[in-house]
Amino acid sequence: MPELRTATAEQREFADGMVEHGLLLRSEVPGLYGRGHRFEDLRRRVDDMLTATFAGEGAERMSFPPLMPRRQLETMEYHASFPHLIGTVFGFDGGEREAADLAVTAVAHGDYTDALGLSELVVTPATCYPVYPAIAARGPVSAPGISVDPGDGWVFRHEPSEDPARMQCFHMRELVRIGAPDDVVAWRDRWRETLVERYRSLGLELVVELANDPFFGRGGKIMARQQRAQELKWEVMAPIAGPEPTAITSFNYHEDHFGKIFGLELEGGGEVHSGCLGLGEERIALALVAAHGMDLDAWPGEIRAALWP
């Protein structure tokens, strides 16, 4: 299994504080946390704040489960870029004897790899992924483009870490644009300005930077350089634990990747591009805690009023 990323002293201190204040509950798996009610309430308020921020967009809302069809992830060539991050769901389809063996091995925490087989499902790695085939299935989208809001889906990245800002399972709010190339780029850049302003108004110190996805291996280094050269990904980062800021939102331009793969069409014809905003709701909540303190009741009045209106 992937190597554990150990915490810095600041990250450990921040994580311990979150647990002591009842905001996070540790599990036996690094990067997998239960949420105390106050933290989950804050996370939902962040979600409400984003819903209000997105109100003028007129986006169609839809939502999807935390598992998605494995075949879809294969079709979008995710395995070529991020094999290390995928969670693939395996199932059991044996008879009486195999079940009896599995029961004995499992309760003893033994290895029962061979008793299980590939299912049709994977854990969803990005909230927007099920959107593209769902929209493609309905026929051409209206020009110059449409917006879709798939809400605050649960996503998974298989990267065990002790840094509380790097969870394996978290809510990634997204907003998706599907349309003509110019429309998508302008849309992404407009939202970058809007969200930077919104986050600053909540007292966050931000860094806005060109970024790249964590592509796998040697080939991934080349893909990362290309992504930066073409300015396909921007990130807004904020401090959480320690001086290194953490990305709280990404602004992504996919060019024709999803359009070609899923056969998206535009009324009147022309190339169909797509872009998305990916907003890590737990990270936004953690950045707010880092800025204003672990006692949520003691936050500045204007910040509380903005989130608990």
Add this chain to the structure above:
Amino acid sequence: MPELRTATAEQREFADGMVEHGLLLRSEVPGLYGRGHRFEDLRRRVDDMLTATFAGEGAERMSFPPLMPRRQLETMEYHASFPHLIGTVFGFDGGEREAADLAVTAVAHGDYTDALGLSELVVTPATCYPVYPAIAARGPVSAPGISVDPGDGWVFRHEPSEDPARMQCFHMRELVRIGAPDDVVAWRDRWRETLVERYRSLGLELVVELANDPFFGRGGKIMARQQRAQELKWEVMAPIAGPEPTAITSFNYHEDHFGKIFGLELEGGGEVHSGCLGLGEERIALALVAAHGMDLDAWPGEIRAALWP
């Protein structure tokens, strides 16, 4: 993989209607649905209604991700009872060459079972499972017992079906009681009465019955008979598609199962038992649609007022 349960004519008609009305979005995997905004809004209103119904309970609220530690599920002996329902998460930990092979096989939808290995995670099969170890870790619970509300978690059951009431991935709201044996039984039976009344006020026709869990295999038949003989599980059922009603809520008494396995303790000593309510939010929403129609705006005024107050 498990055999597909095919739909009856009524189930197919109901599912088609849900899709035509934009309430559900079909995926390529049976039992895995996207949700149109109106259906997800209804599901959230059901959740809000349950939160209001639970308000007097004084339950501690906490929430957990859709994945849980595999070791916990093994420890609670789930594999002995429900091996066929489990989703076990596998990961990739290979190098450059293995990744290149995986990419080629995956995009061609081939079999790459051998490239993956057991991770530390499973898909959560019941919202309450992570509660017991979290409470046990804090020391003895106060007598005669405590209530915990783990909210509307996503759960998974690996049972592909064309019946829209049998989803593989859905929200199971739960309410948990941990305490002395008498306390837990009285608590469960009191909630059965309260929820039956609440559902009837929403216009649902109910059947209340002794029930059993879907234990695996021949041994499972004996376990199911014992569970019924001891009256450990009750279900409230409502019609969704066709004459056979579907369970929308279960009332479960675990006796000392979780208490012993996780070492739960009661202040002042004594056996620690547990029980839970399991409320299938999509099924409650579907039963409301079956009762009042697929045009949610045309529902009776008093039902709309109760859910959209």
